Amino acid sequence: MHGNDGACGKAIVPSTLGTCVRTLDTCQGFLSLREDFRKARAFFASVDGHERGVAMFCEHCGSKFEDGGKFCTSCGAPRPVAQPPADMTTPIPVPNTAQPSFDTAAPPAAEPHITADIPPVYVPQDFVVQDPPQSAEVARKKPVWLFVTLAVLALALCAFVGWRMWSDSHAESQAVAEFSKETVEVDEKTDGGDSSDKALSATEKDKDTKKEEPQPCTAVPELITKQVRRDGSNLVATVQWNASSCENAPLKSDGVQIVLTDSSNDTIAAGIFDFSKRDVSYKDGKLTTELAFKPTQYWRAVTELEPSRLDTSVKFDQEGFGRAADVNGAFGARDIDPSDAERYAHLALNWQLDHDKSTASDFYSIYTTQLSSKRYDMDVEGKIWKYADIYEHFLSLKSKHPQALIVWGSDYPTYTKHGHDASYYVILSGESFASETDATNWCGANGYTANDCLAVDLK
Incomplete structure (x- = not known):
């Protein structure tokens, strides 16, 4: 077996x-x-x-x-x-x-x-x-589930800690708000609930903490023209402001109209000034400014002005036209109403004709040069000429040739002897020449052509 x-x-x-x-x-x-x-x-x-x-x-x-x-x-x-x-x-x-x-x-x-x-x-x-x-699969599953369980517990712990922190902070904020509310209620009860005695708003507190800026002076000052001068074709006037009530207050005003008149009450210069963009202030109630007027804003030759015989007035809150242009530190002005400027220019032309008549009589026997001849509503040189344009042209030429004068053509034989209409404002250089040739040579030497400058006598 x-x-x-x-x-x-x-x-x-x-x-x-x-x-x-x-x-x-x-x-x-x-x-x-x-x-x-x-x-x-x-x-x-x-x-x-x-x-x-x-x-x-x-x-x-x-x-x-x-x-x-x-x-x-x-x-x-x-x-x-x-x-x-x-x-x-x-x-x-x-x-x-x-x-x-x-x-x-x-x-x-x-x-x-x-x-x-x-x-x-x-x-x-x-x-x-x-x-x-x-089995290997079961051995692998156990650590995975262990890690997942630990991660879930960690997240739960973080969430709980965050919730507790938020809860504590929220509770503290509510406590502060309740305390502030109770404090305000106690303050209101203490002052009797009068709204006029409540605390200032944040904006009002800020205003109180800031240094209070001085308020501009609105008093109407007395103006005195101390000096006039020519700057190119512009008139510059030095004007003193007197207002004792303004003390050391600033001049922060726009739309300030300043007018210069002569002893006959004819308007010599006028413009609208803006003093709000510069630091200009009174000192012990006094202030000095330099005011610039361009040729469309004044109607008298600077050489013919006497500051002591000028009257200067001021008006606030006036409307200006065009743009202002400062002149070498002097305040530039905006234009006044164009209709007023036209009227002042017409008056200035008439004044100038009367003023220059005696000087023009000297040119019956000697030669001078003619620089311009214009009439009202004349369409030439690209525009229709008005009184303001004619007088502005006269002032521009006079700034180049201080002896310049203006005459009415119909008053002198040299313009009427051929039977032509001589109703023109004629501007003469005022320079004296012994001969026609000398006068003609002067025109070329000063850059004028034969169409702009010619030798004339008034007889």
């Missing part, structure tokens, strides 16, 4: 019938125990594989299934879904590990008989029941 397991794997030497029977019973017990261990191993493997829904070891031969394999590579049995064996509910018998003795030298005294009791079974020393191996 031969076998592959334990004692049954050795050749049995016949001895006595009792010895053989005991040996046979021992082999049968070992085989039964091995079957029980195989079932236990399959059960534990099924418990481990139950989490993944498959068996890990073959229930027929006990071999481990390969990952993903559907059949046992040892016996070919199909791989079932892991279920706990039904017969494992009964306890597994614990074998007797005592090793039997096989004595062939001396037979027993009496013939043994076969009994139903299971004799002790031989168990190999290297046969050890081990815990079923844990």
Whole structure:
């Protein structure tokens, strides 16, 4: 009798019938125990594989299934879904590990008989029941779930700390607001609730904290023209302002009309000035300014003005026309109403004709040069000439030639002797020449052409 397991794997030497029977019973017990261990191993493997829904070891031969394999590579049995064996509910018998003795030298005294009791079974020393191996997938799952749980707990802790900080801050803000409200209510009750005694607004407080700026003086001053001079074709007047009530107040006014008149009450100069853009202030009620008038804003030659005989007046909040242009530090003026300027120019032309008549009589016997000849509404040189244009032209020429004068053409034979209409304002240079040739040469020397300058006498 031969076998592959334990004692049954050795050749049995016949001895006595009792010895053989005991040996046979021992082999049968070992085989039964091995079957029980195989079932236990399959059960534990099924418990481990139950989490993944498959068996890990073959229930027929006990071999481990390969990952993903559907059949046992040892016996070919199909791989079932892991279920706990039904017969494992009964306890597994614990074998007797005592090793039997096989004595062939001396037979027993009496013939043994076969009994139903299971004799002790031989168990190999290297046969050890081990815990079923844990799957790699389950081993990986445990750390992942551990990290996820820790992360969730950390987030929850941060959220709780943030909520507590916000809650504390909000509670503190509400407490401050309640305290401020109560303070205001107490203050209102203390002063009797009178709205006129309430605290100043933020804007009013800012105004109080700032240095209060001095208010402009609105008193009407007395103006005195101290000096007049010519700056190119412009008239510059030095005017003193006297207003004791203004003390050291600034002059911050726009639309200030200043008018200069002569002893006959004829308007000599007029313009609208703006004093709001410069730092101009009274000092002990006195102020001095330089005022510039361009040729369209004054109607008398500067050389013919006497400051002591001029009267200077001022009006506030007046409307100006055109643009102002300062002249070498002097305040420039805007134009007055054009209709008033035209009227003042006509009066100035008439005054100038009367004033220059005596001087013009000198040119009956000697030559001078004619620079211009214009009449009202004359369309020449690109425009229709008005009184203001004619007088402005006269003042411009006089600024170049201080001896210039203006005459009425119809009053002198040289313009009427050929029967032509001589109703013109004629401007003469006022320069004296012994001959016509000398006068003509003067025209060329001063840059005039034959159309602009010619030699004349008035006889």
